[in-house]
Amino acid sequence: MQDAHLSVGRVAKRAGVNVSTLHFYEAKGLIRSWRNTGNQRRYKPDVLRRISVIKAAQKMGVSLEEIKQAFASLPNNRTPTTQDWQVLASQWQQALTMRISYMKRLKDSLTGCIGCGCLSMNSCPLYNPEDTLGDIGSGPVILDKK
Amino acid sequence: MQDAHLSVGRVAKRAGVNVSTLHFYEAKGLIRSWRNTGNQRRYKPDVLRRISVIKAAQKMGVSLEEIKQAFASLPNNRTPTTQDWQVLASQWQQALTMRISYMKRLKDSLTGCIGCGCLSMNSCPLYNPEDTLGDIGSGPVILDKK
DNA sequence: CCTTTACCTCAATATAACTTGAGGTTTTAA
């Protein structure tokens, strides 16, 4: 069964990422592999799902560090079930909901605000330093209010 | 009128950014200043609005480079008017609308998708490499489809 | 006047998320 153990190149191809990315994710503790006798990486097929989830989460603005933390809740003695993944999904869905509403507020502020005097700072909802969800798009994004 | 020329420290304080950030923005061509006889930076008060707009745009996921390009459409021989700013605002508002709808699609996919078999790649809307708006949250964000 | 802020420049450091390259080994396929 060549199905039960995938080489790094195979995984890369199927997941649509570079081999170097897989090395990188492994170094970061996001995925795991074992080695064959020749020291080459071998993967269980469920690594593909992990990578999918990583990519999906990144699209939502979740950092690798946060993804790693979320993955920590997965069982490491068995292959994660659908249920296990659903737990992650619902966490991130909440965060997405918040993010979307933040974007909406931003958008609503935009027209009224950019043209008026209030954008000269402080009171403007568009430029509110207190807004902790404001980090979208640059640098790591805080999804949980730890 | 100490109102017509602001020192870098004054601007930094009023805008809520570091002095070093102002140096940085100036080096990037996002703001401008002139020098007094002692080689210190002096700013017109409208720099405050520029900084507001930069910060607001960043919250929407616009990169400094894109902000700079947008600023290029502003008049540089006179202080930008409300109208000038509105042009920028409406551009970004469209981008925001797209971004929001993308996030919504993401969210809608999330529950149905993460638990099912499709997340094993390719056909899953959550993991679709063709989705050019997928860059949200890490690295520069493409807002225009240039 | 003189001390304390505030400023100046330029180089280096920081972080996230990867990619690239050098130098060497293992697999695979003709």
Next chain:
DNA sequence: TTAAAACCTCAAGTTATATTGAGGTAAAGG
């Protein structure tokens, strides 16, 4: 069997967005 393709490790490079520090100058207040 042997050449090409795939792998390996480890270090350095890349981009965006700043921040920090060193070494020196200018301005402001008592």
